[in-house]
Amino acid sequence: MARQHAPTPLESRLGYLLKHAQLRLARASAETLAPFGVDGHELAVLVVIAGDEPLSQIEVGARLGVDRTTMVALIDGLEDRGLVERRRSPRDRRKNIVGLTAAGEDCLRRGEEARREAERRFLAPLDEEEAASLVRALQVLVATERSAE
Amino acid sequence: MARQHAPTPLESRLGYLLKHAQLRLARASAETLAPFGVDGHELAVLVVIAGDEPLSQIEVGARLGVDRTTMVALIDGLEDRGLVERRRSPRDRRKNIVGLTAAGEDCLRRGEEARREAERRFLAPLDEEEAASLVRALQVLVATERSAE
DNA sequence: TATTGTTATACTCTATAACTATA
């Protein structure tokens, strides 16, 4: 009886590929973003905070998949650097509404530019159609898994 | 002067997509692999060890992007469970050649089966062409970034 | 001198439990 499958080599393992692609993009982004004093994770927090409705810490965390205890330290850091500010919600005084300062908006705008540039460089080895297809596929996978929770 | 770019929403950020896709696959795989007593990372170690040439701990780590201090604990765990064994290289007595035990080969075979199944389920929302294109794109990105180091 | 494996240590990230203030 012959072996049905040889072990899949590393380079074809989806888990390996996703992990290493993520790691490498994160490192490249961190380098590109360093001059602006934020990393990719913090920039994503700024993006969520910049959205239309005012959000509490927990609501920001929910959109990012970050729990509330982690949010405290994350917001602390951004507030120390003057990028965001907490203010009590008048309607529910348990909640901290988190808002961008002027410096935060500036950091967001310039950080986003840098992040786009880092992504563009990262995707450079792919042609336009391949890159678009990659993003579409990841969107489907992340959305599917989320709704199946 | 109009703003050139609105901040990219989370779902179009490559960093967010890669991180969450990786996380979700890792969790699904861990669940699928749990009955076999290994996680995806450990299974990848078994795959590397199962390769043709006998490898030392450092050589196994190099292929996985894991440093030698991390390898010690990783191999300790696998050895405690009787899946691998260390033996001194006769040619260079500084090196531990790591080999699979019979139980390790069995675990590898059955774990690989389970991992393939988990990947298949994870990719199910994509059609065959989309899934193949995703894997190809990731391979290009990981290979490119590695050679640029 | 350099390399392999090892240990101890530290640092990041994340999660859990318990507290407070509000509802």
Place this chain on the structure above:
DNA sequence: TATAGTTATAGAGTATAACAATA
């Protein structure tokens, strides 16, 4: 009673420094 924020703490995962054995 439940929820938002906070703190302290603990657990993974990973990285650095120093040491013993060997080359």
